[in-house]
Amino acid sequence: xxxxxxxxxxxGRVRRAAEALAAAGALPAGLDQSRVTVEPPRDPSxxxxxxxxxxVLAKDAGKKPRELAExxxxxxxxxxxxSSVEVAGPGFINLTLKPAAWLxxxxxxxRTATRYGAGDVGHDTPVNIExxxxxxxxxxxxxxxxxxxxxxALANLLAFAGFKVTRExxxxxxxxxxxxxxxxxxxxxxxxxxxxxxEIPEGLYPGDYLKPVGAALAAQHGSALxxxxxxxxxxxxxxxxxxxxxxxxxxxxxxxxxxHESFFSERSLHEARNGAPSKIxxxxxxxxxxxLLYRGTLPPPKGKVMEDWEPRELLLFRATEFGDDVDRxxxxxxxxxxxxxxDIAYHRDKFERGFKIMIDVLGADHAGYLKRxxxxxEAVSEGAATLDVKVCQLVRFLxxxxxxxxxxxxxxxxxxxxxxxxxxxxAVRFMxxxxxxxxxxxxxxxxxxxxxxxxxxxxxxxxHARGQSVFRNAREIFPDLPQNNAELADNAELHRLSDPNxxxxxxxxxxxxxxxxxxxxxxxxxxxxxxxxxxxxEFHALWTLGNAAPHLRFIIQDDRQMTAARLVLVKGVVTxxxxxxxxxxxxxxxxxx
RNA sequence: GGUCCCGUAGCUCAGCCGGAUAGAGCAGCGGUUUCCUAAACCGAAGGUCACAGGUUCGAGUCCUGUCGGGACCGCCA
Numbered sequence: 001x002x003x004x005x006x007x008x009x010x011x012g013r014v015r016r017a018a019e020a021l022a023a024a025g026a027l028p029a030g031l032d033q034s035r036v037t038v039e040p041p042r043d044p045s046x047x048x049x050x051x052x053x054x055x056v057l058a059k060d061a062g063k064k065p066r067e068l069a070e071x072x073x074x075x076x077x078x079x080x081x082x083s084s085v086e087v088a089g090p091g092f093i094n095l096t097l098k099p100a101a102w103l104x105x106x107x108x109x110x111r112t113a114t115r116y117g118a119g120d121v122g123h124d125t126p127v128n129i130e131x132x133x134x135x136x137x138x139x140x141x142x143x144x145x146x147x148x149x150x151x152x153a154l155a156n157l158l159a160f161a162g163f164k165v166t167r168e169x170x171x172x173x174x175x176x177x178x179x180x181x182x183x184x185x186x187x188x189x190x191x192x193x194x195x196x197x198x199e200i201p202e203g204l205y206p207g208d209y210l211k212p213v214g215a216a217l218a219a220q221h222g223s224a225l226x227x228x229x230x231x232x233x234x235x236x237x238x239x240x241x242x243x244x245x246x247x248x249x250x251x252x253x254x255x256x257x258x259x260h261e262s263f264f265s266e267r268s269l270h271e272a273r274n275g276a277p278s279k280i281x282x283x284x285x286x287x288x289x290x291x292l293l294y295r296g297t298l299p300p301p302k303g304k305v306m307e308d309w310e311p312r313e314l315l316l317f318r319a320t321e322f323g324d325d326v327d328r329x330x331x332x333x334x335x336x337x338x339x340x341x342x343d344i345a346y347h348r349d350k351f352e353r354g355f356k357i358m359i360d361v362l363g364a365d366h367a368g369y370l371k372r373x374x375x376x377x378e379a380v381s382e383g384a385a386t387l388d389v390k391v392c393q394l395v396r397f398l399x400x401x402x403x404x405x406x407x408x409x410x411x412x413x414x415x416x417x418x419x420x421x422x423x424x425x426x427a428v429r430f431m432x433x434x435x436x437x438x439x440x441x442x443x444x445x446x447x448x449x450x451x452x453x454x455x456x457x458x459x460x461x462x463x464h465a466r467g468q469s470v471f472r473n474a475r476e477i478f479p480d481l482p483q484n485n486a487e488l489a490d491n492a493e494l495h496r497l498s499d500p501n502x503x504x505x506x507x508x509x510x511x512x513x514x515x516x517x518x519x520x521x522x523x524x525x526x527x528x529x530x531x532x533x534x535x536x537x538e539f540h541a542l543w544t545l546g547n548a549a550p551h552l553r554f555i556i557q558d559d560r561q562m563t564a565a566r567l568v569l570v571k572g573v574v575t576x577x578x579x580x581x582x583x584x585x586x587x588x589x590x591x592x593x
Numbered sequence: 594g595g596u597c598c599c600g601u602a603g604c605u606c607a608g609c610c611g612g613a614u615a616g617a618g619c620a621g622c623g624g625u626u627u628c629c630u631a632a633a634c635c636g637a638a639g640g641u642c643a644c645a646g647g648u649u650c651g652a653g654u655c656c657u658g659u660c661g662g663g664a665c666c667g668c669c670a
Contacts, residue, residue, distance in 0.1 A: 037609095039609070039612095040609090041613080042608090042612095042613075042614090042615080042616085043613070043614075046613075050612090050613085052611095052612065055612075055650080055651090058650085059650090065650075088613070089612080089613045090612075090613075090650065090651070091612095091650090092612075092613065135670080172670075175669090175670055176669080176670070177670060298667095298668085300667095301595095301666065301667055302594050302595060302666080309667080312668075314668065325595075325596065328668095329667095329668050330668095331668080332668040333668060334668085336668090338668055338669095339667095339668085339669070339670060363664095364597090364598080364663085364664050364665080365664070365665065366665085367596080367597045367598065367664060367665060368596060368597065368664085368665045368666055369665090370596090370597070371596075371597085391597080391598075391664095393598065393599080393663085393664075394663080394664070434606090435605095435606075435607095436606090436607085438597095438598055438599075439598080439599065439606080440598085440599070440662095440663065440664090442605075450632095455632090456618080458632065459618095459632080459633090462630085462632060462633080465630075465632095466629085466630060466633085469629070469630060470629060472629095473629055474629080477629095514609085515609080518609055518610095519609090521610085522609080522610070524609090526607090527607095527609070530606095530607060530608095530617090531609095533607095533617085533618090534617085537617085537618095540633055540634065541633090541634065541635085543629080543630090543633070543634080544625085544631080544633055544634035544635080545634080545635095546628075546629070547625075547626070547628055547629095547631090547633090547634080548625075548628090548634095548635095550628070553628080553629055554629060555629050591630085592630075592632070593630080
């Protein structure tokens, strides 16, 4: 049986061909084959696959690329999966596989079902992916939407590719903003006790979502907190408010289909743990030991007038040693940790928890933070782990091409929940993933619910629904067809699928494992969305061919065997569409009526 | 002033960590429904890959610079 990833299989055979030449003395031993790739050629007339092996190896081998290509090609011609080999251009080796290879790939896809494409490139490597991490001061804002969906899809993808994934939410529950939250909640608490609090003062959070917090506080504490000094009530109210805001955020995330398995509290980094110093103190000591801290004065910030700026001596981290533009303060002048300090401790903690790969999904407004974060990470992980910071650019929300103002006063959309309620989870998720994360994205609220070809979400989902409908119809006509897909695939006469469009579809299906692998390695879930669109497109095309050419329809009334074979092909399409959509967190509907 | 991102067809964007004649969708033009879902499909047209250098067998892709658009700059968060 063919291997699941046919491209990986052929790559292995190409490499073995080169090794065989080396063993025979035709090439130097120990050639570096890491840059050898096997890809589908842009131009289908070049065959099924092309390899750059000869061009990549030529220099080290001391041979002309085309000459080397001929030698490798000769070996490949004897391969049982290969029907023809040609050397072309500067030294490409173009391979055309025997149809049986593609039939096998299809059969494998259908047999493997939901695990088709699931890989082991991850080798169970522990990956921590931190995303959303919105401040626990209110419901999820639309600005968080993209990073939330992106992080979630990436996590799904990495898990599918064989990484051991932890989805984590970093709760910023220690900064000044949660004190503001507490003071805002305190007002709502007094309100709940019957007091007229009037307008919410400038600088506090005015949102209605704090009213339930006030009510809960009143129910729990009565008036006991009201007349106490702030220092007494603030920690209590803060804790309750944060808990309730996090509950709110979890609900918003659930509306997007997102569940984190780990919530990490920033506050916990500040707290001493039964006698032991806090994580932050520990981290500062660690940096100190490494000689990465010193007392010094920073130059004034450029390009921005800061009237209150004055030079002060501070404890600084040598971020410039790791590529940052300036050294960064670790402690503020009042001795408390600067913003980045808990973040350094946090990443160190993740490192100590054993994660080898860490991914931070941040918003565009944090782009300027990236260098210092990378610098800090390098210092703390000592080269034994990697950090990939994915910055999600802004989403411009439009309505019929016109920018939507996100002002709450105007009653326009501000929360994730409202967007999901208006256009649905599937549209939100797919559209957020139908773009590279580092490009600005336009999201037209009117267009994404349009059920037209303008809308890729529906296009792909429709493909899945169409496939399912073929099955419904086929089972009515041929009730005795095997219910079990593996059985169907094993007994079908797949060799009867010989139309070029059918073979093209098989090739596309066979690419899926490769797409997963590449997308996982590049941390780019959008590649799946584009692949699914292409797959759906080829399926729709084949479908429509049946209009003019009835012999190409999936269901052939008087030919049970042909129908069975075609059903396997449809099953392959449906399997991959469902699998890919699941990774994106989008429904794969059985019908679209 | 500085950092980061973007610049590819009229519009919105892909382009698989350097490969062959740069691809989709939309808009516009021309076609396809007695037929498994036409929410679909087919065809023609559309390009100085912002610009200029560099690296090499080979650059939309990597490096440097310039221009244009966006995000940002702190002992804030």
